Amino acid sequence: MRGTWPLILILFALIGLPAIFLPMSVWASVMLSGLTLAALFFLVASGLSLIFGLMDVINFAHGTLFMLGAYIGWTVYQNPRLLLNVAPLFLALGAGIGFGRVTAGALSVPRAISGFGLVGFGALAFWNHNLGKLVAFGSTVPGGAIPTPLAQEPLGLVFARMAAMGLAGLCGGWRMGGTRSEDRYRSWGMSAGLLLLGILMLSGRELIERWILESPGDLRFLLAVLAGTLAGGALGAWMEATLIRPLYARPIYQVLLTLGLSYVGVELVRVVWGPGNYTPLPRPSLFAMPCLASSIGEWLSQGCASLNVLGRPFPTYRLLIIGVGVAMWAGIGLLLRWTRIGIAVRAAVEDREMVEALGIPVRRLFTGVFAMGSALAALGGVVATPFLGLSPAMGLEFLLQAFIAVIIGGMGHYGGAAMGAFLVGLARAFGDYLVTVGIALPGMAEAIHFSPAIARASTVLIMAAILLLRPSGLFGQKTG
Amino acid sequence: MDAVLELRDVHTFIGSFHILKGVSFAMRAGSLTALLGRNGAGKTTTLRTIMGLWPAAQGSIRFLGEELRGRPTHEIAALGIGYVPEHRAIFRGLTVEENLKLAERRRGDLARRAEWIFSLFPDLKAALKKPAGLLSGGQQQMLAIARALVPENRLLLIDEPSEGLAPMLVEHVMAAIHRLREEVPILLVEQNLHAIRHLADHYILMEDGRVVRSGPMAELLGNREWLQRYLGVTA
Ligand SMILES: Nc1ncnc2c1ncn2[C@@H]1O[C@H](COP(=O)(O)OP(=O)(O)OP(=O)(O)O)[C@@H](O)[C@H]1O
Ligand SMILES: [Mg+2]
Numbered sequence A: 001m002r003g004t005w006p007l008i009l010i011l012f013a014l015i016g017l018p019a020i021f022l023p024m025s026v027w028a029s030v031m032l033s034g035l036t037l038a039a040l041f042f043l044v045a046s047g048l049s050l051i052f053g054l055m056d057v058i059n060f061a062h063g064t065l066f067m068l069g070a071y072i073g074w075t076v077y078q079n080p081r082l083l084l085n086v087a088p089l090f091l092a093l094g095a096g097i098g099f100g101r102v103t104a105g106a107l108s109v110p111r112a113i114s115g116f117g118l119v120g121f122g123a124l125a126f127w128n129h130n131l132g133k134l135v136a137f138g139s140t141v142p143g144g145a146i147p148t149p150l151a152q153e154p155l156g157l158v159f160a161r162m163a164a165m166g167l168a169g170l171c172g173g174w175r176m177g178g179t180r181s182e183d184r185y186r187s188w189g190m191s192a193g194l195l196l197l198g199i200l201m202l203s204g205r206e207l208i209e210r211w212i213l214e215s216p217g218d219l220r221f222l223l224a225v226l227a228g229t230l231a232g233g234a235l236g237a238w239m240e241a242t243l244i245r246p247l248y249a250r251p252i253y254q255v256l257l258t259l260g261l262s263y264v265g266v267e268l269v270r271v272v273w274g275p276g277n278y279t280p281l282p283r284p285s286l287f288a289m290p291c292l293a294s295s296i297g298e299w300l301s302q303g304c305a306s307l308n309v310l311g312r313p314f315p316t317y318r319l320l321i322i323g324v325g326v327a328m329w330a331g332i333g334l335l336l337r338w339t340r341i342g343i344a345v346r347a348a349v350e351d352r353e354m355v356e357a358l359g360i361p362v363r364r365l366f367t368g369v370f371a372m373g374s375a376l377a378a379l380g381g382v383v384a385t386p387f388l389g390l391s392p393a394m395g396l397e398f399l400l401q402a403f404i405a406v407i408i409g410g411m412g413h414y415g416g417a418a419m420g421a422f423l424v425g426l427a428r429a430f431g432d433y434l435v436t437v438g439i440a441l442p443g444m445a446e447a448i449h450f451s452p453a454i455a456r457a458s459t460v461l462i463m464a465a466i467l468l469l470r471p472s473g474l475f476g477q478k479t480g
Numbered sequence B: 001m002d003a004v005l006e007l008r009d010v011h012t013f014i015g016s017f018h019i020l021k022g023v024s025f026a027m028r029a030g031s032l033t034a035l036l037g038r039n040g041a042g043k044t045t046t047l048r049t050i051m052g053l054w055p056a057a058q059g060s061i062r063f064l065g066e067e068l069r070g071r072p073t074h075e076i077a078a079l080g081i082g083y084v085p086e087h088r089a090i091f092r093g094l095t096v097e098e099n100l101k102l103a104e105r106r107r108g109d110l111a112r113r114a115e116w117i118f119s120l121f122p123d124l125k126a127a128l129k130k131p132a133g134l135l136s137g138g139q140q141q142m143l144a145i146a147r148a149l150v151p152e153n154r155l156l157l158i159d160e161p162s163e164g165l166a167p168m169l170v171e172h173v174m175a176a177i178h179r180l181r182e183e184v185p186i187l188l189v190e191q192n193l194h195a196i197r198h199l200a201d202h203y204i205l206m207e208d209g210r211v212v213r214s215g216p217m218a219e220l221l222g223n224r225e226w227l228q229r230y231l232g233v234t235a
Helices: A004-021 A024-055 A062-078 A080-107 A111-125 A155-176 A181-203 A205-214 A217-247 A251-273 A296-302 A316-338 A340-350 A352-357 A362-388 A394-409 A414-436 A452-469 B043-050 B073-078 B096-102 B109-120 B122-126 B137-149 B167-180 B217-221 B224-231
Strands: A289-293 A304-309 A312-315 B003-014 B017-028 B032-037 B056-063 B081-084 B155-159 B186-189 B202-207 B210-216
Touching: A004 A024, A004 A414, A004 A452, A024 A062, A024 A304, A024 A312, A024 A316, A024 A340, A024 A362, A024 A394, A024 A414, A062 A080, A062 A217, A062 A251, A062 A362, A062 A394, A080 A155, A080 A181, A080 A205, A080 A217, A111 A155, A155 A181, A181 A205, A205 A217, A217 A251, A217 A362, A251 A394, A289 A296, A296 A304, A304 A316, A312 A316, A316 A340, A316 A362, A316 A414, A340 A352, A340 A362, A340 B096, A352 A362, A352 B073, A362 A394, A394 A414, A394 A452, A414 A452, B003 B043, B017 B043, B017 B056, B017 B202, B032 B043, B032 B224, B043 B056, B043 B155, B043 B186, B073 B081, B081 B137, B096 B109, B096 B137, B109 B122, B109 B137, B109 B167, B122 B137, B137 B155, B137 B167, B167 B186, B202 B217, B202 B224, B210 B217, B210 B224, B217 B224
Parallel strands: A289 A304, B017 B210, B032 B186, B032 B202, B081 B155, B155 B186
Antiparallel strands: A304 A312, B003 B017, B003 B056, B202 B210
């Protein structure tokens, strides 16, 4: 197999050497920590790699999707009021764009008017909008804090904002121009669906909020995961279809665009959620009890927060993260291997034109893969919050590690992304271990401690080593 | 006239280069038509323009009465055109079976036609689970043609199937194409005049992005001067 030798060397350095020098219990817990990080890196790296492989787009905004997934999930769980009041505005925008595009051909509104409308209605929609009242996070604890009239704007006003956003979207849609005739019914249907969803969310905002906050934590967590993942997927599909699609022929512009979007994302999060860090989300009940289980059976029956692994406690929630990572890795792998869509994706990575010439609409494949990759990253973000909390910087941090993973594995290679994430995760975990505990060589009085910078640099060093041996990564054929 | 495919004054630009400078021809149903011309005459560009892989800047391309110009490639293919590009553009990382499966336009296409396809290309049946990249050059060409036979196509565009193949294999591939011509109209680009002299009913001769002559194949084969002048062949 290609790339076997460098891989064996690195695996030995990361798994074999520590196994020789460290006590078994320490080795096992560092390995598990490494796998936890690897699972999160994989969720970001897999989409990054698939998107690059299929459409040659380096999506610098992928970390932002991870972060937005986390914030949206957190918000559904802790402060649904924010989403219930803001999401309908964006749903109306989307619906407006859809309606605008299907009617663009028939109406042919002058561009000056539609442009003016877009900006004008957009500004009107957020005129004097008091985000602060909605972001009063922590004020809504389970079972308590049902919204008072003061804490959010009156229903009529929000509906008015929604209408303005819809009109802004309509103008935007007119500017973008017509949809293809066979897509027309789908466009009508989707736009109407979005609008209806927005109206339902808004009219039922108090009921929905009360229902979410009074639900058991596990259900809220599940809702958070679903909402975060779906929002990530929808955002990805929207990004591809509107922003990236016109730029396929201009790679440099694409880089600028996605890089720019990543900054917009961070600033957006700062504006809406504030610049501070948030504490981790409560864990689901299976991982929450303050006890130390001595066996897997005991953990599963009592829901302990930690599990005794060879004499050292290990947080059980991280096993969930590992599980999600492994499940997604296997699921997407099976999808790529066995389904028609999967075969088409692999074929299009090789030769897009030929796939198209077989009668398969590659455009739709692009949107689908972009959405799926974005959903995976967002899912990673949501499941990471009980472990890492939230901060506006988390997207960039994960993007960087995921990039390194993708480059190590070979750009565009799915299995490579998994292997890269695995190596980067392990390297980070051992690096962190060396920083906190240090390493004692025989005959030395004191352990050598490493600086945290070295732990962070370790992944880059591995990348450099692998690129020296194999310039296109472990499994890569394409060079970026 | 029952034309399967009719091009009228088709112009194609690649970047700023004017490559097709008004290509016009009609291809009759139930025939194998050879598209001939020297290197760089614009044969491949013509096929790619028909498939919508290069946009035609001007002119009309009608396939069984439908205008193709301006449509996206996947729609053109779905109308029933099978394209076998030059250089055997198979998916090397996919197995032979996956290559064929991907060409299905309706569920069960492959199952319906497998027997016929494997009777044309027995080699492929034995190699179904092999990555296509590991096939020999001849087998790859057979796969590229077989892929165009999976769905129900009403026209095949085949670009230089004999390119880079040993004479034995050329014969084998041409024998298969010979059997295909009974089933479906074919527009065949081929440099190897010898290989198709008994295969083609009609010829279309291109030079510098234009069609210079067309007619029954026998007419071309009988005219030494044209063969020499347009194809550089001394027959
Ligand atoms: N991608 C491209 N960019 C620029 N010019 C091109 C491109 N592809 C083809 N051409 C030019 O278009 C002209 C016609 O090329 P085409 O490939 O259609 O010729 P052909 O008749 O198929 O030749 P051959 O027999 O060598 O395959 C040539 O002059 C070629 O240089
Ligand atoms: Mg050619």
